[in-house]
Amino acid sequence: xxxxxxxxxxxxxxxxxxxxxxxxxxxxxxxxxxxxxxxxxxxxxxxxxxxxxxxxxxxxxxxxxxxxxxxxxxxxxxxxxxxxxxxxxxxxxxxxxxxxxxx
Numbered sequence: 001x002x003x004x005x006x007x008x009x010x011x012x013x014x015x016x017x018x019x020x021x022x023x024x025x026x027x028x029x030x031x032x033x034x035x036x037x038x039x040x041x042x043x044x045x046x047x048x049x050x051x052x053x054x055x056x057x058x059x060x061x062x063x064x065x066x067x068x069x070x071x072x073x074x075x076x077x078x079x080x081x082x083x084x085x086x087x088x089x090x091x092x093x094x095x096x097x098x099x100x101x102x103x
Contacts, residue, residue, distance in 0.1 A: 022084065024051040026076050036065075054080045058087050066091060070098055 028050045032040050039056040040048055054077050057069045070077045081087050081095045 024049060025079070025083075026051040026054070036061075050076060051080060055084060055087075058084075058091055063094070066094070067098070067103075070095060071103075074099070 026049065029047050030050050030053055032043065032046050032048055032053065036053075036057065037046075039060050040053075043052075050073065054069060054073060057065055058077070058081055061069070078095055078099055081092050
């Protein structure tokens with residue numbers, strides 16, 4: 001999902017337009033479990049919004065960690081996986097497969 005600002009023609013790079021950030025839709029604060037602390041180097045207080053938590057697990061987590069987060073937050077994980085273009089194709093495949101097969 002790419003969004004462009006009105007200043008695209010004025011951006012520093014002539015080949016790539018300026019991208020705006022994607023606003024989070026899940027802003028509930030959750031406590032970071034101890035085993036995921038290494039994924040959240042920029043959250044020193046041990047709490048993070050749900051969308052950032054799921055996004056980091058989808059980006060840096062293993063298959064089992066992603067599956068665990070999907071079981072806990074199934075709808076949120078599905079929405080976030082297909083919202084961000086940085087999520088790998090294989091991760092999207094498994095989340096969609098788990099959704100279709102009722103895991």
